[in-house]
Each structure stands twice: as C-alpha cells, then as structure tokens.
Amino acid sequence: MPINIVLILLLLSVLFFRKRPHISFKCLLSALVLLVASSIPALSDRVMVSIEDNYPAYSPTNKRVDYIVALGGWHQGNEALPVTSQLNSDSLQRLVEVLRIHKLHPNAKIITSGHHNTDPTSHAQKMKQALVLLGIPKQKIITENFPKDTEEEAQLIAPRVFGTNIVLVTNANHMPRAMLYFQDQGVEPVAAPVGHWVKNINSEKNWSYYVPNSNKLQQTTNAWHESLGRLVQWLKRLL
Structure with a gap:
C-alpha cells in the first residue's frame, strides 16, 4: 500500500544518510512525491473513478429478480x-x-x-x-x-x-x-x-481539490488494493 512504501523509503533514507547521501535524498524525495500524489484529490479521483465507473447503479426494472x-x-x-x-x-x-x-x-x-x-x-x-x-x-x-x-x-x-x-x-x-x-x-x-468514493467527477471544484487530503490517501489505498486484487485475479486465470 502507498503508506507502507512511503515508510520503507523513509527508513531507507535514514539508513543511507551517512554512507550514501545521494541515495538517501532520492528515497526521501520519492517518499514525498508518492505521499503527495496519493493524497491529492484530483489524482486520486481519476484513479478511483476508472475502477468504479464500470457498472451503473441499479435501476428499477420489470425483470424478475430471484x-x-x-x-x-x-x-x-x-x-x-x-x-x-x-x-x-x-x-x-x-x-x-x-x-x-x-x-x-x-x-x-x-x-x-x-x-x-x-x-x-x-x-x-x-x-x-x-x-x-x-x-x-x-x-x-x-x-x-x-x-x-x-x-x-x-x-x-x-x-x-x-x-x-x-x-x-x-x-x-x-x-x-x-x-x-x-x-x-x-x-x-x-x-x-x-459506496462510491467518487460521487461526481465532473462536479464543480474549488482550490481544496488540488491540496493533499488524508481521506484521499485512504481512497488511493483502496484503489491500489483493488488493482492488486485484479492483477492477482488475472494471473490466476492464466494458470
């Protein structure tokens, strides 16, 4: 999950701080970029909506349901x-x-x-x-x-x-x-x-839509989890 990768990168940046400072800096920068990117609503929503919008909400129908x-x-x-x-x-x-x-x-x-x-x-x-x-x-x-x-x-x-x-x-x-x-x-x-995370991707947005948000970090984590699940599903179907 994103937060786990961020923590691993931060730990690596500490371990390499004295002996390889250039690697330490790269790990620290990568952790920062991943954390910010995963928390920005504008990016997180685009990732999640690509998963959620595959099926429309259920609508009333005359067809029998068993x-x-x-x-x-x-x-x-x-x-x-x-x-x-x-x-x-x-x-x-x-x-x-x-x-x-x-x-x-x-x-x-x-x-x-x-x-x-x-x-x-x-x-x-x-x-x-x-x-x-x-x-x-x-x-x-x-x-x-x-x-x-x-x-x-x-x-x-x-x-x-x-x-x-x-x-x-x-x-x-x-x-x-x-x-x-x-x-x-x-x-x-x-x-x-x-339980759609993204209610309306086309709704009017204000400045906060481009500022990191802890709820969107959780949303990105869920999208990441589902993407990994679909990858595992795809690999199982190949075997």
Missing part, C-alpha cells in the same frame, strides 16, 4: 451494541442497497455471505440479523457462512443461483473483480454497486 446477493464485508462483534452498529461502513452500504432492491422486488430471496475469523458469529449471520431487525422475514434470507474471499463466495453461491436472475451487491470499486469471479462460474448477475 436472488439478491450481498457479498461479505466486515464487522466487529460487540453484544452491547445494536447489530447495525457492529457492521463496518462497507457492510452498512451493502445492507441499505439490499433493502432498497428488496423493496423493488419483494419476492426475491436474499443471500448474505462471509466468514469471520475473530467472531464466533459469521459475517453472513450478522448481516442476516441486521436485515431481520430492519423488517426482512428471516425465512427469506439464506446465509453462506464459510467463504473467506470473493473467489470462494462465487464458487459457493454460483451453484445455488445458477439459471436464475440475481442482483449482486458490493462496493463499486470491488464490483469489477466480483463480477468476473461470478462470470467464471457461469453466472451473469446484474450489478448493484454501492
């Missing part, structure tokens, strides 16, 4: 909190989209997915609890409790939904990789991307 599939995110178990407060922001965004689409297609079943390695309750079960709390009948929700990543989710869910009409809900920056995994399993879902 399953609404919500890919796994993350939560932090704490029984002192309501279940909705235990979900992270990505999972909450997916939860809201599932509710929106289910309102449009009330006969559809919902599939929640995801393992959890620090909580006895799987993420799929935690999402189900939140959906039931918000009014979805529990008998309409199917949980896949064992997938540890998107590839496993596609492998386990595809046999259940093969030959049906499904809507796939995940974050916009994650959607291209998720769609490809399901397509590799012979399933053609309709994409329902949520």
